[in-house]
Amino acid sequence: MIQTNSLIGMNWKPTEQYTTFEQLQQKIIYVIPRYIYQFIGIEGLPRSITPAVMQYKADFFKAILNPLELDLEKKIFLQPGFDLMETFQYNSYPLLSEDTAWFGPMAFLLIPLAVILTFFSKNKLRRNYCLFSFVYSVIYFCLVFLQRPGWDPYQGRYFILGLYPLIPIVSILIPKQKILQKIISTVLITCSVVLIFNTLLKNDTKPIITAKSQNDFIHQKIDPLPESTFLQFFIKKTLYKITYPSGFENLRRYIYGQKYYDQLFYTNNISVKDIEFVNNIIPDGTPIIVMIQNNPLEYALFGINRSRSLYPIIDLDEASPGYFIVSNVIEITLTPNMRLIETNGNFSIYFIEPG
Structure with a gap:
């Protein structure tokens, strides 16, 4: 306030x-x-x-x-x-x-x-x-x-x-009549299960089931199954029909096939490049002073397993000595103890020397 x-x-x-x-x-x-x-x-x-x-x-x-x-x-x-x-x-x-x-x-x-x-x-x-x-x-x-x-x-x-x-x-x-109640409840539950399945497993922002994951499952789990008897052949053929990609699946790698930061920014590759830019300069576990405006990079700056501490500021006077990241869209007045280390299209990294 x-x-x-x-x-x-x-x-x-x-x-x-x-x-x-x-x-x-x-x-x-x-x-x-x-x-x-x-x-x-x-x-x-x-x-x-x-x-x-x-x-x-x-x-x-x-x-x-x-x-x-x-x-x-x-x-x-x-x-x-x-x-x-x-x-x-x-x-x-x-x-x-x-x-x-x-x-x-x-x-x-x-x-x-x-x-x-x-x-x-x-x-x-x-x-x-x-x-x-x-x-x-x-x-x-x-x-x-x-x-x-x-x-x-x-x-x-x-x-x-x-x-x-x-x-x-x-x-x-939900009507009081038993038969209608069962019919409507069954329809609602079925629709809910379909929506939940697609939301949790085929969500384009964090997909678990994709064309890639289905093909991997087929090659690793179904292809080796025996088919010497009629029952084995029937089961294997049924599994193929259930798991074979229909052509509508997400073509990208599934979320668990990605590295940590690729998972975090699955729908935003630009942010992955930004966090790689930061990690190549600032050692893991080092505190960072941040002045970032409307950017998801903050989620990644904490590091894997929250190995970093972040100190957001809204005015440069609040900055303490250490690494300082600022969005390039924010205009700041440099002080004598600020040393520019590196910059890219979105962010600049400075090191603020002690008073």
């Missing part, structure tokens, strides 16, 4: 991108449809159908918005300093990472339907709870919407707390 002069502990962003009611209207027109597009989640669906579903969803939105001359891909109302990967794109493949994931297909299919049915429920307590939860979610959404300067691909995580109170009302979708 002291550093940001803000009650919520962060800089108040709206003034950076709109100052008039007309600009706020424009933000609503562009940003809210982007949120709705992302809320209709397809994360966790099998890779074999994801591209087709993405195209259907994009075509549906374009059919509605194009006649209104509303181009959601227009590069306005985005986060400050955005790059090409952080612009809104209809055909952007949904990544299931801690930063970018939204709520998935189950939330989109079940929660709105449950809210509608609960509003018409005969149970007054259920109706009141639904109304309270809905109002809470709307207020929460509005606060996040107003605070953020625009759309960015990382905002799904901000809305999770706003959605939590609505989850219990999904139980209204």
